[in-house]
Amino acid sequence: MRYRIEEHLYRCSLFIISLLASGLLLTLLLAWPSCTAAQVRGATLLEVKGAIGPAISDYLQNGLKKSEKLGAAVVIIRLDTPGGLDHSMRDIIRAILASPIPVITYVAPDGARAASAGTYILYASHVAAMAPATNLGAATPVRVGGAPSDPGKNEEKKDRQQKDDMPADAMERKIINDASAYIKALADRHGRNSDWAVKAVRESVSLSAGEALAIDVIDIVATDLADLLSQADGREVRMDSGVKRLDTRDLTVTPIEQTWRTKLLSVVTDPNIAYLLVLLGIFGLMYELGNPGLFLPGVAGSISLLLALYAFQVLPVNYSGLALILLGILLMIGEAFMPSFGILGFGGIIAFVIGSIILMDDEELRISLPIIVATTAASAMLLIFIIGRFLMLRKKSVGTGAEAMIGMTGEAIDDFTGEGRIWLSGESWLAQCKDKVIKGEKVKVTAKDGLSLTVEKLKEDM
Template sequence: MARRLGHVAYNTQMTRRSAVLLIGLLALLLCIQTAAQDVTSPNHAPALNQSPATGQAQPNEQLPPSGAGKELQPSTGKGDPDAIAAVIRIEGMIYDFVLDSLQRRVDRALGAGATMIVIELDTPGGMVTSALKIGKYIKALPARTIAWVNNEAYSAGIMIGSACDELIMSASSATGDSAPVSMNKELAATERAKALSPIIEEFRDSATQNDYDYAMFHAMCVLGVEVYQVEHIESGRKQLVNQADYQMMVLAKSREEALAAVKPEGEQVSALTVGRVSVDVATDAEIGQWKLVKQVHDGATLLTLNQTRALEIGLSKATVKNHQELGDWLGGATVITINQSWSEDLAGWLIHPAIRAVLIVAVMVGAYMEFQAPGLGLPGAIALAALALLLGAPFLVDLSEIWHVLLVFIGIGLLMVELFITPGFAVFGILGLIFMFTGLILAIVPTSGPIGLPAKEMLNLLGMSVVWTLLGVIASTVCLIFLIRHMGWIPGLSRLVLHDRQEALLGGAMDTTAVGGSEVLGHGTIKLGDTGRVTAQLRPTGRAEINGQLIDVVSSGEWIEPDKPITVIEIHGNRIVVGPDT
């Protein structure tokens, strides 16, 4: 009776703690989700106001109302000194959450009186679909928009940059290379046409709307596109054109001759040929009216530009190193920075591969420790909380797909089958681990295509996710080995195993020196068929009293309650397997 009351008291205490932890976890996740989805009211949104000269915050500064239209200032940088430019940084991979965050921060900026939105770009690229959405959103904004390439803006990054009214670059920066790629295989003609068509049309629209030369964007997307800078003989106006336009405008060829000159020998005309070079801007009236300035790109590679070349050909309007230079270029405008909200920062922190490795350790170690204690306790709550963060954080930032979560739960289910139905069989356990960790690895990698596989641009992030997940598994294994040998005797952790309380209830008659299987075998005191009784519930691991000593044992699969008789049925090195003594 006393032993049973001890179990009840322990279970009650651990259940209360677990309830508090789980309620706190649910409240935290709800707050994160609400904050991530909520758009801050423009009239009450906080913003950081900075002096253009010092970059220091100016308290209680009265901000003027935002402008109602997109009246662009000259690209020379001269503007209204009372204007406010809000800098919004986009960093890392481009995916749908970037659009959500951008919308929230733009609303805050406009509410703070910003008349210009400066989108600071430092990205290797990302999802084409997300970049298309962001580009359309930027073009519809009522304020003047400026893209600031501060380090790099490749692929999806330059798609976003070209959507802005103007583009500037920092020192030692680069942009370009925007061809669609697939992680799985080389794109076939139809697939390539389908992927390339919306990209080209978006660049063409951006070029038309923002007065860029389309030829340079074309060369960023398609191999074989040559780019020439030409100058009108009479007006002196300069322009970038492809090789077909060059044939007509500079070499005075007819349209038919120009197309024949740029068509590769033996090429078959196909409706699936998207992005091929054709006469794009030349007209019959311009035949022979232009002269060559220089060849910008030979078409052997996808066009990539550093800040110097971009400035020379007119893609970039200026080279700007920092916020003070930005304010000067904007004619003395006040520059403010609109940062991400705390919930966005938290979600971004939780999806970092290194943090996820720590969460994996918490899940595996917590689950093991829970198996050693009766009832749902603190370790189980920690494991559940860590698992919720592993699966929930990627969902909050629109990274995870539903099938990633399904893979994790299928893996957990297979592990349960291995532990409780077919222990020792190994196949279900191995499959479970593969399914579970595949889901966890892919959960933080932006995907594309009908089955949601990572794009080629995501290979670096995928590799990081694999490495840190493996490190998490290795660290978990080391911790589990340590706990299996010493958990019952570590100060504080020994409370999670009930042998101390049970021994006290039994009068302290047994030898309390824990003996591992290999140690027992070394002394020859444990052999097949020996009997004993359970001292801490087997779930399926735990401890039993055999021959007057506490032994680390594992059941053959079933859970065995404390004080139940058991028999040694298998001995494998330091692993002693027991079953109910019938």
């Protein structure tokens, strides 16, 4: 018996060892093609189209790491952006400067631009290239989180700024000076035109591709990727490890697609989506409060609100605008509870619209006007519906407990005067009545004291 047990354990051990060995062998076989691919000379391509934000930053940083694992000779960032968030831009630039692989930023296709944050990224790259019909510049940073300013004061400030060649506001001076020093350092690192870089920050000037090449702002004007790699071949670039000569002729270009995580981040941090999420969150929670026990509106609302709060954390949100949106919702709720002949409701709609318009500080990240109009109308109707549900629940009679028995109709089991028993909802109850009650007569419950009911005879209609 013991021998059989030992033999069984021995066979099980062999089976497990064989299984592990087979798994290891299969893993090595599956990994072999990727190891072989890593030895093939090539270039990786990262596509950036749209505003620079957390999603793009995550995509580029992961793309640079993956390119290093693949053993790419160079990384090409094909760029078309109106600008974006400062902290996301700086994360990208840090990743480019620290990359052991040369990074070529290529503003393309024709008609693309590298405005604002895109200009900084172009200056930070080891090789700066553009397609013929493209432009860069307008790199003046936008202050985040401020209240809307007076147009008249803005004109006076511009006049003073043109005379003094310096921003009139102290905070703006700090931001402009910091950005100027930052882009100048990037230009000096790669030997590009630092004077124009500072001018792009201080005066928001822009250049076409040909003009940029003529004054040494960029290195290459290329019609396509093949032309780009051909012109980049043999160039010397400055890396952290020292000067490196590029060998890019006839490289195979391999695109690196965005992962599902990057796509999700891109959707959530879109200003229009974030705006809809915060409204969905508020209304979902309100509907759950008006209809307890449904769970779905409350769960969906909570998730939406948390996603919106995450998006607002990384977007240039004007908190005055967010406060106006909340005030508008509260005023519309107040109109339902305290009718003011439309004053509260109309004021709430105005506050909601203004808050939605100024919610984002960056002009490139403004909420779409059709979305604002549609959500304002839908919000007003939905709030009226939700508040109506609240009022209906408040007016609805109690359906359970002792209070629910008041007003119910019962039937006398026997004749009685003073105290007797009645049938009520299929149960026998002790009842008291000041009048004489006949068997089978209908009575109405007027009060309840413990297990005893007080009833009165139903009056017959004449």
